[in-house]
Amino acid sequence: MTRRGSSRERRASPRAPGDCFHPEEREALCGRLLSDWFSVHARRLPWREDYDPYKVLVSEFMLQQTQVETVLPYFERWMAAYPDLASLAGANESEVLKLWEGLGYYSRCRNLLNAARAMVKEGLHLPPSDVGRLRSYPGIGPYTAGAVASVAYNLPVPAVDGNAERVVARLCDIPLPAGSGALRRRVSEVVARMLPEGRARDLNQGLMDLGATVCMPHAADCPVCPMEAHCLSLRQGISMGRPLPRPRAEIRRIDAWGLVGFREGACLMRRRPDRGLWASMWELPWFERDSEDFDSDFREWARPWRFSCTSRRDVGQVDFSFTTHRVRAWVVAAEVSASPELAGNEDGRWRFVPFEELPKLVLTAPARKFWTEFTKSQRTLF
Template identity: 45%
Template sequence: MSDSLSSALLVWYDQSARVLPWRSDPTPYHIWVSEMMLQQTQVDTVLPYYQRFMSLFPDVFSLASAPQADVLRAWEGLGYYSRARNLHRAAQKVVAEYSGQLPQDLAQLRQLPGIGRYTAGAIASIAFDQPEPALDGNIRRIFARLLNARHPLGTPASDAELWDAARKHLPARRAGDFNQALMDLGASICLPKAPNCPACPLRDFCQAFALGAQKELPVKKAKKPVPEYIVTAAVIAVEGRVLIQQRPQGGLLGGMWEFPGGKLEPSDAGLEDCLQREIREELGLDIQVGAGFGVYKHAYTHFRITLHAFCCALLPGETLDLSAYPQARWVIPPELAAYAMGKVDRQIANRLLKTTPSTPN
């Protein structure tokens, strides 16, 4: 049943909804892909990726049958690459078990890789018009303010309170629009730091606004400090080719390609020593380290790195047995574009396209 809060919100949404490609043609596949891309990622960042992804993989069958390498390459730059691997696996499961039709049942949706509580609710409500809440960061913030809820976000008490509130206020009709309206409101008016309360259609329902406490909410847990690591990477060139390797599935940048190297350890005498050790450990090769090939600073979510890249050569007599290291590959620089990489390694690859690495000696 529609309460006055949801009615006021839907009136606002009918006037203010953002025009988005997945809203213009809200098939289950479109909603699903968009929701995967939008996890922890803002709409403006997603838009060009969504358009390109749909041109490459217009339906669940083309996605399911594509090589993982193509999916990761299409995802490069969006981050959180487990989303791409999970979406790809889920597409194969939907084809194999559901004849290519995304299930409507909430429990069945949650069985698909990459679909958790939020995304299942979003797909069920937006694509299938089911009365399900979908609690994301925006909606958590909005309900925390509406209720003057003081439990820190992410705690069980907060989750229970906010999911209950979202379900309680869900209208019987247009649940998908209700959820999307809250997300639009969170992205445009009920902002984290500077909420524009005078423009808010829910102002009269908001306890935080009544108390003047909107900027104190939501309460967040304290964050841990982020460590900084010194990292090295080797551009090993032999006869015009450079060595890259694929990272293992599952961890950071899983399935992506990189220039081999690793973290500076306390036992390393220096950057050169670190790089020689890493290449010996990872590939069984002894290398000569030459000139620098750039210093790259990068911030991940939970740590920061300063990466020192070097031009390197194999010591005389060294060869790489590719059958023993199937994750490694020798490629000419123009081919690097076909290999999905994280931001730092892509910067190195792009520099290689412009500059031939110098040969040690």
């Protein structure tokens, strides 16, 4: 059987330089992926119902570093509030961020809003189809541009997300690290040669769905894969070794105090800087726990703003993460007094916010956890 296959390969059309398969092989595996598998197993997703370019754009921003199951309820609420490009472009940023709250990576939300505003300012009612023009807008890189062009407009452009990257890395036995620019470029070249005429949308989505449901990161159901017979890494028994693991960043573990500081029915909060982590969001203070003595650590942290606290109450513990940091916070509720200079502090961002106004603010992930823990365990405090 192997000899006969090799004989056929010698008679087949030659491979292009750097290609994984002969043209006949590509045609066969595309046929199996699309006709035998995707036509039956394609995921039913709301942005696929009519392939509206605006819906596709929103979904792609939401899906960056977020699972489909998490995105679905956010997408439905978003479409109810901002059903088209014009309604989003005219929206208030704080209201948009509030609707996004819980999805994380808030720069995506700001980029989506700014991209919509730029498109509407140019007189557009829908995102454009041109990849180069799409990439001129905030937050739209090669993948998002390719996804809008191919999924929304069915143009012959590769759209390589993490799932498709993994599928092709295994299919072609590409020994490059996951998430690397080199792997993404190599996979994009392969996908560009695979795209069948008139079916770029289906091919790109088929690879994504295959990676999401069959060829998964830590498990692969190879017997049900439509491309099993063509998978080069499977033939060598190294499927789980492709792509290569990405280099792991060093994790820093931090013990911290989380402060719910109150005064006369209001809570001490600070607005984050306009750039960087949790930009422009509101936070409840937290600071590193250098000892088991909250009062001592608090005095050291609070010295620049001349805060003082009384009536301390332990609330509980919460964990949260950001970038390469893993934080365990001991949450403390305390009555806080501030110097007269609070309103004129160095960045003008500290504020006592009435409790009833907190739900209207866009809170950082740690702040939401602190407040939830506080309200859960201290309901009778006030």
